[in-house]
Amino acid sequence: EIDTSDLGFREFEEIAISANRMIERRRQAQKEMQGLRDLLKNIIDSMPSILVGVDPMMRVTQWNLEAQKVTGIDPEMAQGQALSTLLPQFDIQMARDAINQKKTCKKSKVIFVLHKDKGYVDITVYPLTAEGMEGAVIRIDDVTEKVRAEEMMIQSEKMLTVGGLAAGMAHELNNPLAGIVQNIQVIMNRLSGNLPQNHQTASGLQIRLETLNAYIQDRGIDRMLLSAKESALRASQIIKNMLSFSRKSEDCFAHADLRELTDNTIELLKNDYDLKHQYDFKQLQIRREYDPHIPEVRCEYSKIQQVILNILKNAAYAMIGQDNAPLIVVRVYQNRNKAFIEIEDNGPGMEQEIRERVFEPFFTTKSKSGTGLGLSISYFIITSNHNGTLEVESTPGNGSRFIIGLPL
Ligand SMILES: Nc1ncnc2c1ncn2[C@@H]1O[C@H](COP(=O)(O)OP(=O)(O)OP(=O)(O)O)[C@@H](O)[C@H]1O
Ligand SMILES: [Mg+2]
Structure with a gap:
């Protein structure tokens, strides 16, 4: 800036004044520019993206x-x-x-x-x-939250239709199946040597029951009947499970300590007959991480146990024969107005195509041993009976995590 006070000539003074004006304008412009820059920075900084x-x-x-x-x-x-x-x-x-x-x-x-x-x-x-x-x-x-919410919506819609279908089918199949089981039982009774009436009828036809039974045994008919009965019973068991899709009772709700409930379920797992055959429980480590201050949750005790047992069993099965030491981490904690039970394994995890289908009824990758009902029933128990949430997180090679959320 030029000091105009001691400039001798008028012309110089004028030049100096206009020069000063220019400098002032430039300063102003710079200030505005800085202001704009700050504004722009504020705008782009306030973006959530x-x-x-x-x-x-x-x-x-x-x-x-x-x-x-x-x-x-x-x-x-x-x-x-x-x-x-x-x-x-x-x-x-x-x-x-x-x-x-x-x-x-x-x-x-x-x-x-x-x-x-x-x-x-x-x-x-x-x-x-x-x-x-x-x-x-x-x-x-x-958009993680959005994608998750979308996935969950598709999930629950899918489950609503398949669940309804499954429940309807179960009702329809129940009676004919009961007929099959009953009739097989009656046939077996009528072939046995224990009923006097069997002997009477046989002798009236001039045959000996012993001969008939020898024939039946030689031709393997007794084994076939037994296996037919076992198959029908297995089918009945599946149907019984499917019926739980439609049941919604408030009767057995009571306040429960989720830590105690989870502990009890882990004990059940250790006594699971099927698993004992395939598993050395000394090798399976179950680590508990419980929040000591969790309030009690109103729920149906045995149903929640069923869900946890299903998930624990799946985890244990998934880890059979793996190289790294099998580990299940069970967490119980509270987040805002929900209580969570989380079950995480270090097993093989799942591909996305499998992960997206695990809650579907009859979806199983266990060719012979699985019915594929475990998780779908669990899903119904948690979401429709308890108004809760059941989610899965899993990627191949990184294990799986199932998260049960129950309203407090
Ligand atoms: N922890 C897990 N790790 C890897 N895969 C899993 C895990 N849990 C479930 N799965 C997959 O989800 C499928 C469906 O599980 P779900 O419990 O519904 O049925 P299942 O275990 O196959 O049969 P069921 O429970 O009737 O014996 C399983 O077959 C398996 O492929
Ligand atoms: Mg299962």
Whole structure:
């Protein structure tokens, strides 16, 4: 700035004044510019999305607060760095395509690690085409919650239809099956040597019951009858399980301590007859992580036990014969207005196609031994009988985690 007070000539004074005016205007403009910059920064920082600006060389020109939060890298450090080193998960080709084709590129439900957890994001790349501003803006939105909610909605809708179908079928099949079992039982009785009436009828026809029985045994008919009866009984058992889809009773609800309930269920698991054949329980480690302050939960004790037992059994089966030491972690805790029971194993985990179907009735990967009803019944018990939630998290090689949520 020029001091005009001791300038001798008038002309000089005028020049000086207008020069000063110019300087003042420039200052003003700079201030406005800074104000605009701050405003812009505030705007992009207040966005819940990750916003990253890049130049055509894929070097970072903008890095908003959300980007800083997710990566831990602050904007000063990010400025001018290669995008590929700052956000290695991002597919850089997408940004190149957007810039080259001058078109917005979008990808949804991309698997992304955010805050150390795997989640889903939508990625949009907007090309910048203004003079002297070439490059692109990358926007990354965390849609994990949305994807999960969608999955759960599809899940519960699917279950509503299949569940209704299963319950209806169970009712229809119950009677004919009972007929089969009963009739087989009657046939067996009428062939046995214990009933006097059998002997009477036989001798009236001039045959000996002993001869008839020898024939039956020689031709394996007795074994066939027995196996027919066992098959029918197994079918009845399945039907009985399916009927629980339709049952909804409030009678047996009572307050229960979930830690005690879980402990009792773990004891049941250890005494499971089927499992004992295949398992050495000394090798299976069950670790408990219980929140000591959890309030009691109103629930149907035996039903919740059934659910936990199902999940524990599945976990134990999944870990049969694996190389690393089998471990189940059981957690009981509270989060806001819900109590949670979490059962995590370090087994083989599941592919997405399997994970998405585990709650469907009759979905099983156990070719002979499974009915595929365990988890679907569990799902009904938790969601329709208890107004709770049942979720699964699992990726191949990383074990599985089932999370039961019960309203407090
Ligand atoms: N912890 C787990 N690890 C890996 N896969 C699992 C796990 N839990 C369940 N699954 C998969 O989910 C499928 C369905 O489980 P569900 O309990 O409904 O039926 P099942 O165990 O096959 O039969 P059932 O329970 O009637 O004996 C299983 O066959 C298995 O493929
Ligand atoms: Mg099962």
